[in-house]
Amino acid sequence: MESAAIQGGVAPRIRAAVDGLPPYSAGRSVRDAAADGGEVRELLGLAANEGPYGPFPSAIAAAQGQLERANLYPESGFRSLRVALATRLGVDVESVAVGAGGIGLIHHLSVALLDEGDNIVLCTPTFHAYALDARKQGATAFSAPVRADGSYDLGAMLALIDDRTRIVYVCNPNNPTGAIVHREELLEFVGSVPEEVTIVVDEAYFEYARFASYPDTILDPAFRRRNLVTLRTFSKAYGLAGLRVAYLVGSKDIVAAVQKVQSNYEVSSVAQSAALASLGDDVELARRVRLNSEGREELRSGLSRLGFEPYESHANFVYVRVGDARAFAKSLEAEGVIVRPGNAMGDPYSVRITVGTPAQVKATVAALERVASAQHTG
Ligand SMILES: Cc1ncc(COP(=O)(O)O)c(C=O)c1O
Structure with missing residues (x-):
């Protein structure tokens, strides 16, 4: 059956405060990228600060x-x-x-x-x-x-x-x-x-x-x-x-x-x-927190090596000024890594990168290297 929008009649009265709102802006996920119909490939979703190790x-x-x-x-x-x-x-x-x-x-x-x-x-x-x-x-x-x-x-x-x-x-x-x-x-x-x-x-x-x-x-x-x-x-x-x-x-x-x-x-x-x-599992919590701080420092030093100046971070993500945040995020997604441009949070010049597992951090740094070298040669 063909789908049809429900129209006609009188529009419902949405409160003005709600009507004028932008929709919720969530970090782009691997599922979003798949729904966009792009080529099927391995993507690393690092745009929403999720813990990378699954539930305990x-x-x-x-x-x-x-x-x-x-x-x-x-x-x-x-x-x-x-x-x-x-x-x-x-x-x-x-x-x-x-x-x-x-x-x-x-x-x-x-x-x-x-x-x-x-x-x-x-x-x-x-x-x-x-x-x-x-x-x-x-x-x-x-x-x-x-x-x-x-x-x-x-x-x-x-x-x-x-x-x-x-x-x-x-x-x-x-x-x-x-x-x-x-x-x-x-x-x-x-x-x-x-x-x-x-x-x-x-x-x-x-x-x-x-x-x-x-x-x-x-x-x-x-x-x-x-x-x-x-x-x-x-x-x-x-x-x-x-x-x-x-x-x-x-x-x-x-x-x-x-x-x-x-x-x-x-x-x-x-x-x-x-x-x-x-x-009930503080040992598992401590293990994950330790892995996060190691990965965070590896990500920060990878960024520094490439000439960026990442903020010092106390969380499970790293924030860094890159110029045009949306364009940078797009280039990084083309290299397989989805990060969060700061636009919706009020900063169109920086991106936020979630700290993944040790292997994911390595893949992130490698993707950043490819983007940075394309920028230098481009
Ligand atoms: C600062 C801050 N507060 C609250 C939340 C909400 O997280 P949740 O609704 O998943 O508990 C987030 C999620 O990213 C956050 O970054």
């Missing part, structure tokens, strides 16, 4: 067990996972919310905290979901450029806060630059932000950041404040991006508000069980 073996076993019971609804309110997280993190269970990925939780925080005409404050370039979700609410984003090292400029952000500011985001490490803000400066910032403004510290890459002055805003009691929320995810170091599960820790008021906004079943039973099992 214990998570796969737990998820498979749950799959056989997928006729049943998931545990209501994600209680077992919240209790396990609370125990591990030394907080009350009422201080922990679980959601369908960090993206889901950012959405819920936006719905819970932002009215039309409000604003959020952040730095650019950064994770684009903060501004996108603010715009869905009819709120705006006030932005300061990141510092020269790619980290959030907390002083510049303080100057942007006004009486309609409801959320300030601190992406730490920052996606896409990989840079961090340090404990003392974050503490000073937290003390200077008005108490009625919620500070969201997004630690999606927390597990990878092993720097002495990198703050742990959950464990460190100095950061226990009613207006501070910490976000972490199972999508990166735990390798569960496809299952959609993340958590936040904050005051009971914010957790309760997020729970009112979210769907009671938004994290599937399979995802909950995989996350729970992953929490």
Whole structure:
């Protein structure tokens, strides 16, 4: 049967704040490239900061067990996972919310905290979901450029806060630059932000950041404040991006508000069980974190050898200025590697490259060498 668009009649009334939005801009995946109908070949997908080693073996076993019971609804309110997280993190269970990925939780925080005409404050370039979700609410984003090292400029952000500011985001490490803000400066910032403004510290890459002055805003009691929320995810170091599960820790008021906004079943039973099992395997986590930091330094030194100046990174990706980011990403894809141009994050001059397995890092550096030598001879 021929497909036909549904037309005619009166157009539905989409809220203006939603109607004017660009669609979500996800990192191009190997599946996207295949759907474009190009020649079939091996492509390396390094555009979405996924963990390259799959879920932990214990998570796969737990998820498979749950799959056989997928006729049943998931545990209501994600209680077992919240209790396990609370125990591990030394907080009350009422201080922990679980959601369908960090993206889901950012959405819920936006719905819970932002009215039309409000604003959020952040730095650019950064994770684009903060501004996108603010715009869905009819709120705006006030932005300061990141510092020269790619980290959030907390002083510049303080100057942007006004009486309609409801959320300030601190992406730490920052996606896409990989840079961090340090404990003392974050503490000073937290003390200077008005108490009625919620500070969201997004630690999606927390597990990878092993720097002495990198703050742990959950464990460190100095950061226990009613207006501070910490976000972490199972999508990166735990390798569960496809299952959609993340958590936040904050005051009971914010957790309760997020729970009112979210769907009671938004994290599937399979995802909950995989996350729970992953929490029990710190040895596997440490192994992956070590492999990541070795691969990250190999990728950075490969880039430096080719004359680039990559940012120092505390995450599972490396950010580097290349000129025309889209053109560079296209040339690299022609060499078999998909990376993320910074355009959607507010920087059309740099690309972000995810750190793969040791073999993938070698292949990435080899592809970069081919692109760089074509540029020199071209
Ligand atoms: C800074 C940051 N926060 C949150 C997320 C959301 O991750 P997820 O929704 O997979 O948990 C990402 C994903 O790339 C990210 O980079």
